[in-house]
Amino acid sequence: MSELDYLIEKANWYDHKPSDENGGYIYGIYYIQDEEIEEVEWFKSKAKRDKDFNECIKLGYKPIN
Secondary structure, three states: OOHHHOEEEEEEHHHHOOOOOOOOOOEEEEEEEOOEEEEEEEEOOHHHHHHHHHHHHHHOOEEOO
16 A cells, blocks of 8 residues: 555544554544544654654645645
């Protein structure tokens, strides 16, 4: 599966409280395919999450927010 198959969305653990273990981090990126969250990556800071989110866009991921 390539990155072009994925949508990405910024996540905040407090808003969604997914069952995924977040390791105490609250800022995340959802990797979505076929309307299902396939993976969640958590970050310690909003700045790092936003930097990685923008890098994903440069790599061809499609943002939904």
